Amino acid sequence: MSAEIENHDNHNHSRNTPFSTILERHISRRRVMQGGLGVAAATLFAGFGLPGAVRAATAAAGEGSLRLGFDSVPGSLTDAVVVPPGYRAQVLAPWGTPLDADGPRWSDELALTPELQARALGMHHDGMYHFPLDPAQASRDFLLVLNHEYIDQQALWAPSGGPAHADEGARPADEVRTEINAHGVCVVRVRRDDSGHWTVVAGDPHNRRFTSATPMELAGPVRGSDRVHTAWSPDGTRVRGTNNNCACGYTPWGTYLSCEENWPEVFINRGTQTPDQQRLGMPAGRGRYGWETARGGSEGEFARFDNTPRAASAREDYRNEARAFGYVVEIDPYDSESSAFKRTALGRFRHEGCWPGRVVEGEPLTFYTGHDARNEYIYKFVSDKRWDPRDANRPGERYDRQAIGARYLDEGTLYAARFNADGSGDWLALTPESEIPGGGPAGERTLGEVFGDQAGIIINTCDAADLMGATPMDRPEWGTVDPGSGEVYMSLTNNSDRTAEGTEPTFTDGAAGIGALGAGFDTAPVNAANPRPDNDFGQVMRWREEDEPHRFAWEVFLFGAPAGADDDINRSGLTEASEFASPDGLWFDQRGESGEGILWIETDNGIDKGRDNAVARATNDQVLAVVPEAMGRGDTRRTGQQLRRFAVGPNACEVTGIFATPDRSALFINIQHPGNWPAGDDATRASEGQVRPRAATVVIQKEGGGAIGV
Numbered sequence: 001m002s003a004e005i006e007n008h009d010n011h012n013h014s015r016n017t018p019f020s021t022i023l024e025r026h027i028s029r030r031r032v033m034q035g036g037l038g039v040a041a042a043t044l045f046a047g048f049g050l051p052g053a054v055r056a057a058t059a060a061a062g063e064g065s066l067r068l069g070f071d072s073v074p075g076s077l078t079d080a081v082v083v084p085p086g087y088r089a090q091v092l093a094p095w096g097t098p099l100d101a102d103g104p105r106w107s108d109e110l111a112l113t114p115e116l117q118a119r120a121l122g123m124h125h126d127g128m129y130h131f132p133l134d135p136a137q138a139s140r141d142f143l144l145v146l147n148h149e150y151i152d153q154q155a156l157w158a159p160s161g162g163p164a165h166a167d168e169g170a171r172p173a174d175e176v177r178t179e180i181n182a183h184g185v186c187v188v189r190v191r192r193d194d195s196g197h198w199t200v201v202a203g204d205p206h207n208r209r210f211t212s213a214t215p216m217e218l219a220g221p222v223r224g225s226d227r228v229h230t231a232w233s234p235d236g237t238r239v240r241g242t243n244n245n246c247a248c249g250y251t252p253w254g255t256y257l258s259c260e261e262n263w264p265e266v267f268i269n270r271g272t273q274t275p276d277q278q279r280l281g282m283p284a285g286r287g288r289y290g291w292e293t294a295r296g297g298s299e300g301e302f303a304r305f306d307n308t309p310r311a312a313s314a315r316e317d318y319r320n321e322a323r324a325f326g327y328v329v330e331i332d333p334y335d336s337e338s339s340a341f342k343r344t345a346l347g348r349f350r351h352e353g354c355w356p357g358r359v360v361e362g363e364p365l366t367f368y369t370g371h372d373a374r375n376e377y378i379y380k381f382v383s384d385k386r387w388d389p390r391d392a393n394r395p396g397e398r399y400d401r402q403a404i405g406a407r408y409l410d411e412g413t414l415y416a417a418r419f420n421a422d423g424s425g426d427w428l429a430l431t432p433e434s435e436i437p438g439g440g441p442a443g444e445r446t447l448g449e450v451f452g453d454q455a456g457i458i459i460n461t462c463d464a465a466d467l468m469g470a471t472p473m474d475r476p477e478w479g480t481v482d483p484g485s486g487e488v489y490m491s492l493t494n495n496s497d498r499t500a501e502g503t504e505p506t507f508t509d510g511a512a513g514i515g516a517l518g519a520g521f522d523t524a525p526v527n528a529a530n531p532r533p534d535n536d537f538g539q540v541m542r543w544r545e546e547d548e549p550h551r552f553a554w555e556v557f558l559f560g561a562p563a564g565a566d567d568d569i570n571r572s573g574l575t576e577a578s579e580f581a582s583p584d585g586l587w588f589d590q591r592g593e594s595g596e597g598i599l600w601i602e603t604d605n606g607i608d609k610g611r612d613n614a615v616a617r618a619t620n621d622q623v624l625a626v627v628p629e630a631m632g633r634g635d636t637r638r639t640g641q642q643l644r645r646f647a648v649g650p651n652a653c654e655v656t657g658i659f660a661t662p663d664r665s666a667l668f669i670n671i672q673h674p675g676n677w678p679a680g681d682d683a684t685r686a687s688e689g690q691v692r693p694r695a696a697t698v699v700i701q702k703e704g705g706g707a708i709g710v
Helices: 019-031 038-048 052-058 114-118 173-182 275-280 401-409 447-451 454-459 461-468 614-618 636-642
Strands: 087-092 125-132 141-148 184-192 198-200 208-210 215-219 238-240 245-250 256-260 328-331 341-343 364-370 374-376 378-386 412-419 424-429 476-481 488-492 506-508 520-525 539-545 551-559 583-590 597-603 622-626 644-648 654-660 667-672 696-702
Touching (some): 087 198, 125 256, 125 667, 125 696, 184 328, 245 654, 275 461, 341 401, 364 488, 551 636, 583 654
Parallel strands (some): 125 245, 476 583
Antiparallel strands (some): 256 328, 328 341, 424 551, 539 551, 622 644, 654 667, 667 696
């Protein structure tokens, strides 16, 4: 995400042991065992029950048949996308692309209005996925669904010289409406012709937008709770809009999952904040864009962004408006008249994304998600209902997919993760019956005694995880799942508050939220596992569920680092051809019957904040690829040696959002917040002058066709 909305504040004031400390203990234990996990690894991973074909293909280094078929491209510091020789990259569906056949053509001077922006692609593309209309044409004609994470006011209002009253005073109503309509989610049909060129199918009846003003349904435990009553929805069943949609997911029944991340800053409460508002970081002054200051409208159109209590009851004001945000949002791309549903059972926090686990007939479904903020948690949701293949997607057919979603996503158990130094982990249930280790803030025995019902736990998900002893992580970002083995990968992008050697840990005085008992972990010194003050580089970890319920095993898969760093920092042996920092987007690309695949890694190194680390000075953000070896080998250096740089984005951008067509002939990525790009249809061409920057989807293909990456 851009520095404009990235939040490095620490809102977790629990004293739960941070992941850095657990990782230090874990690596110390490994070093006792002569390099790697040794006998302990064989014991720890023996019982995972990998499918035979997968185990045979991946059990030992070098025995698999899958190989990357490209050399690493050099690092780049240009206003263009760089791809390997023999590949091309096309700009598809940039911000402002009209969804209607008669929409206005883009120009750098185009002045957007609320109406135009509501029927065009929004700003700053992020997570995305594809939904075929005809399985036989799934690799050349499908519905592309993508998130619009945030806005760049200077680019949006470039024709008028910038936004009006951005920092003080009342914002113009139509500017606010346009900004609201530039957020959200887009469904758009895209098609490839015989030459390999992709286009947006303008005017297709599936094309639609969900914005920060679109009416949506609340579903799951929070629906109807008095905690979400508002003047617009007195019964607490509906809300207007979805905001700051970051990564995504999808379901086996053919729906899209969009995730609300840095949404708290668009709301304010000038009065006494509730524990959940404190815990999630709602501001007390002006909102991020000042939407609450706009005048006019009706039914609280702008007033809803001010959550300061102003009436005798919640049914008469908007004190609870933000409690209808912070969820996973389910969208049916096939039904252009269907509502979006916020599936509250999956938790309320700053969701990065939501990724389905391995799907097995007769077993519950699992969805993994991370809270993208410093010292926050990793979660999973397990459905009560067991998977019935009859519920699988029937592409192109129009039926009630949301009813299927309700059966799997509204009833189940939400868990938070605790990581142990021996490489094991525990999933901690967040239910009213869950017993709090050591008791609650007033001596309560269970979460139910603290929060009441499940709706209260969901509203206060982070506090509940605090009380249960979940492990604070270094900004959990994207995840992805190997559908064969069920192994889960997740990027921990960085931690900006790690202090130098010899310093003492610091703690924040005072509580923020129900689960904050006194003072909490704020900074920690470097240690054997995290030897870098102001950790700019991050790492990718992975875990696998054990046969024993609610248990998992984990390891570090890959450390980010600059090539020139010493071994204590460059733990994965990265070179100039593979150095990276701040891993973010991930996608496991399964290939063939053997179960092997490519792990694609995208980076968000914060170059829009300045080239303030060695990797940022060497290259723009990028896409890397590696064929993972079997879990349990524990050799991050060998993984680093096999890692290759596949693509580099233009100056100032983040590379995000990723998938490939089913035949693997095209890789789709998003270029977010570029500085001076694109210059036209060819993503690899740099502009000769200054352009109005536009986020866009980029399609990467081989010149002569064929599977990408191999």
